[in-house]
Amino acid sequence: LRIDDPRPKDTFGTGPDGDNHGTACAGVACANGIHGASGVAPKAKLIPIRLASGLGSLQEAEAFRWAADNGADVISCSWGPPDGDWWDKNDPTHRQKVALPASTRLAMDYATQKGRSGKGCVILFAAGNGNESVDNDGYASYEKIIAVTACNDRGTRSVYSDFGKAAWCAFPSNDFGYPPFNHPDPLTNGIWTTDRMGKAGYNPDEQGHTAGDSAFSYTNSFGGTSSSCPGAAGVAALVLSVNPGLKWLEVKELFKQACEKIDPQEGKYDSQGHSPKYGYGRLNARTAVELAKPKPKSEIIINRRFDAPIPDMQTVSFSLEIAETTPVESLTVSVDIQHTYIGDLVISLLPPAETGISTVTLYSRTGGATKNLKQTFDAITTPALSKFSGKQCNGVWALQIEDVAAQDFGTLVSFGLNLSFPHVDQILFSPNTKKSGTTPHAAKVKSPNKKPK
Incomplete structure (x- = not known):
């Protein structure tokens, strides 16, 4: 929590509606699995930062510096500039470019240079839910972060997910069918994760239907790149748990090697193995951990x-x-x-x-x-x-x-x-193999579940 947070002890989800999003993101990254949900890195420690200012504010820059100075290893950011309506190709928001403010860029640089005793914090950003170019987003396209897109349980792009040159990897999230795009229904609709306790969160849904457990402590309907980003952040936490000596850039490069090439027909992978939809592919957590293990001396x-x-x-x-x-x-x-x-x-x-x-x-x-x-x-x-x-x-x-x-x-x-010593090849568990971080709220989060009326 921010040092000057007016409610630093609010750990029970009794705050305003904005707490729904961070609570769900945190669960995807590192819910401990003791009760109703397990995150990707269930033994990671969470440092939640409440950031309620606008894009480019000094508080935004302060959040990155504070995280780096207070022991954060991984910084997960499921926020950014507003998305256009993913179903409306004519939405002018799709063409808007939002630059990364200099103060925030310098703060990110500080985190990657000074965090983790000089090895650098691993920073991840949600690519966006506007079915538009992530390259227009100065935050998610910054070279020192990892931009995470969303894919579904059929191994294809979630209909809303952003795309572009800056996409680094994809991680499973929710999806839904949309006939105008000839986009089929997924096998499962949402991500199960932590929710605010009681009826103030995502469960029950807007129609009052149960969307998770009957005690209303967990939701089954979370999604968007807001979910895929902390999922990948959890993988980063796992990677650092087996090899804490890795630098942030080494983790980013390791992710590249740990990706599976999904959707080969529509992914449009180039000669370097990069896809505008999936980056270098769908991140495989087990492969990433195996690659991260220190190699025996030769x-x-x-x-x-x-x-x-x-x-x-x-x-x-x-x-x-x-x-x-x-x-x-x-x-x-x-x-x-x-x-x-x-x-x-x-x-x-x-x-x-x-x-x-x-x-x-x-x-x-x-x-x-x-x-x-x-x-x-x-x-x-x-x-x-x-x-x-x-x-x-x-x-x-x-x-x-x-x-x-x-x-x-x-x-x-x-x-x-x-x-x-004999050479030991790393065992890759994918046939296609070639957060515990923060979830600050700095801008309006547009839900990918919104459909056209």
Whole structure:
């Protein structure tokens, strides 16, 4: 809530009608699933911001800064300039362009630069419900946000959803049939989400019919890009829950990779995989989470300089510790020894006991009077090293050096291990795979459920 909100304790939905919209949006993003609804990210924490000013106000800019300064990871905005009537192609509103105010743009920049300790807040905007170009909307088309369009349960565009170059992804929402556009009925009409308690919210509907649960705490008729935006914001929260180190732009690019190409005939995807109706496709939450998981290291190289003496006729050991628990694919050992007669030396690798592998002899009195030994041992030169393939190699590794003949001595300059891991392809759960945020109210929200009389 805003710091200067006159009703900061109103958490029971007893406020004015404008609370209907934010309550429903919040539920789509992160309803906790304990009672009657579950959002996309049910364990995310909600930071609701009541913003009741006009477009371009200083309060609007302040809201983004406040969110960034108060721990918001994802900012979901189901608001924006007024939409034209989606069913009326001649509505002049369709051609109106609304610029993003400089104060708001700077505040968005601040959130993407300073939020999340410099990694940037992920900002999403509803594309709009006017069946018009989102590119005319300076808010939703700003390059540092994610514009979300709406699709239905048939895998096609919701009849009202905006479209354009700025569309980044689509997310399921409501829809309804409209014969003049040859648009069929969806399989389900609305999105089930949280509602204001009692009869003040969307349930019951305007005709007094039950539109959700019988206790009037949830609605089954929410929709529009106002619903698809917090749905995608919930996915962003899931992504950051498994990889909080991602920067905002990395999340945006990850969404691009996590989209399914729906409606291939009418989607008009270009050579870059972008559709004006669906952006890069319908966002798949599971794919996004899998892509976000930190990748296992492909290689670990540990090399330590010792500059330690190898006394004549003595045995010395030097150790390295490995913390990585991923099973290795291959292991190599590097040594750099300065010695006056390397034929005196027997060099062995002592692995951690947990590997179940005994001492591996790397070098045994070859080389004669040659001075110095700088060599890397692998499974080809030392077949016994192949035994470590598939083993977890965490623990203490020791290099043992024995000087078994008199008169000569030397120095261990360095000892290193190189562990390589198998490449793990990310599992994508779509055959077509190539908020917990805020819901401020800054402008009139036009319902996509409105039909022509």
